[in-house]
Amino acid sequence: MAPFIRLKFVSKSFADVVAVDNLSLDIEKGELFCLLGASGCGKSTLLRLLAGFESPTKGTIEIDGHDMAGVAPADRPVNFMFQNYALFPHMSVAGNVGYGLRRAGVRGDALDERVNALLKLVRLQNLGSRKPHQLSGGQRQRVALARALARRPKLLLLDEPLAALDKKLREDTQFELVDIQEKLDTTFIVVTHDQEEAMTLAGRIGIMDAGQLVQVDEPRKLYERPKNSFVADFLGTISFVDGVVGQRDKTGIALDGDLKIRAITNLDLAVGKAVRLAIRPEKICLSRTASTAPNQIEVVVEDLAYLGFATNYRVKTPSGQMFKLQQQQRRSNETPLSWGETGYVHFDPQDVIVLED
Ligand SMILES: Nc1ncnc2c1ncn2[C@@H]1O[C@H](COP(=O)(O)OP(=O)(O)OP(=O)(O)O)[C@@H](O)[C@H]1O
Ligand SMILES: [Mg+2]
DSSP states (O other), X not given: OOOSEEEEEEEEEETTEEEEEEEEEEEOTTOEEEEEEOTTSSHHHHHHHHHTSSOOSEEEEEETTEEOTTOOGGGSSEEEEOTTOOOOTTSOHHHHHHHHHHHTTOOHHHHHHHHHHHHHHTTOTTOTTSOGGGSOHHHHHHHHHHHHHTTOOSEEEEESTTTTSOHHHHHHHXXXXXXXXXXXXXXXXXXESOHHHHHHHXXXXXXXXXXXXXXXXXXXXXXXXXXXXXXXXXXXOOEEEEEEEEEEOSSEEEESSSOOOEEEOOSOOOTTOEEEEEEOGGGOEEESSOOSOSSEEEEEEEEEEEOSSEEEEEEEXXXXXXXXXXXXXXXXXXXXXXXXXXXXXXXXXXXXXXXXX
């Protein structure tokens, strides 16, 4: 069966700016897909192309098996929630949610029932008669979501839907959004530039850079098996070690030089080849005393930040290599290392990501 959404070699240029560059992507029905990327990489343009507010300079867009070329926004099975969603200020919450339904000719009990069901879905059932200015930011956001869902779009496009919310409210709303999406089985495409939000929401994430998709994968794969340095660096914190392969055996490699770091990999890397190793902060252990652990390196604590649940460290080897690591605050016999102290880091060869570029 054809995927629900199929973009084939889609480009969009504005004069000399290439906002979307030869992009191909399939999205299945019922997916919650996140587009993640830096400001200006083309996320909003891609959504606007899907919604029909822009037409591609090149390439084709299919939704639900139909070519969307020349199909007006109103005739697409799509609804769009803009980043700066505006509620109608003079209308009640229920009025806002029912707006599209009324325009489609729904009246009376059918309208009330549908509006009530939507309000219940976004947990605003008691606030139907309030005006938007009598709501909190998060409540307003949920009204906008209910309004966008009212006509049961097959595809809902959300452009930075939670950008206006504070951290706590944002986290709660993220879980709610996932819940709602699971209940409705609508296909969601959510744009965000917040990587944690993308990890929380998405079944799959597409990492965008300069109008192109660099990698499309499940959150765990993106984090643990990034395709290249850009993705590794974009998603979360990471330490890179550049070096040359000094040894190669059946299961992995070891670097040449003073940091003989060993990594498990099945990449075809001959002795003498330049490689980049990458290690996530939570995979690195820091201790005051040396042990026989593999990949043990002497370091000095350069910086530390106490976060309550954990402490972030930046440590440096005698040769100047930096590692960023995070130590969980556990009950332990060892008091945490402090600034300027000498200690040892170690990490499992299995946890070293080997990158070719
Ligand atoms: N109507 C337009 N005319 C000219 N250039 C445009 C237009 N719309 C977007 N662009 C340019 O296209 C590029 C992609 O813009 P887009 O809005 O898609 O980025 P974005 O990824 O959504 O960024 P942000 O995270 O800041 O919202 C940018 O360089 C932008 O300046
Ligand atoms: Mg945008």
